[in-house]
Amino acid sequence: MEGPLSTAPDTGSRLHGSRCADCAVATYPAGPACPRCGGPAEPVVLSCAGTLWTWTVQRYAPKSPPYVPPAAGFTPFTVGYVELPEGVRVLAALDVPPEEAEIGMPVTITVGDGVPRARGVAV
Structure with missing residues (x-):
């Protein structure tokens, strides 16, 4: 998973967070698990x-x-x-x-x- 302040060529200087695959809660900074339900989180550009x-x-x-x-x-x-x-x-x-x-x-x-x-x- 990318760091929370990382940049990627296709996203410029956008913030990177994560979104839970189970309940769709978004977080910043990015984390590997959902703080609400504990499910797995996927990287997302905010x-x-x-x-x-x-x-x-x-x-x-x-x-x-x-x-x-x-x-x-x-x-x-x-x-x-x-x-x-x-x-x-x-x-x-x-x-x-x-x-x-x-x-x-x-x-x-x-x-x-x-x-x-x-x-x-x-x-």
Whole structure:
């Protein structure tokens, strides 16, 4: 099974999750078994469009290590959960200014710098 943030030539930088062969529950990151029924899970490429389920601003630097602050110092950033059509909620760094973030807004999500990243979609 592929890693949860892996990319494949035919999927670009899309997230990879898994779907239960028995009850159809989708999960992220990918896993070998269903967390609901324990049945076998198959790899699945997740949708790249979703909605912002909730969000907050990270106003303090993460613990170091593993975080390495940039030379210019820590800058607060927006993070949130993006709900995908498969029913999966993915934690992502948001490329959305806090003053523009709104629960329910459409976003696109991709793999970026080791963590999922989401951008607001113009409506």
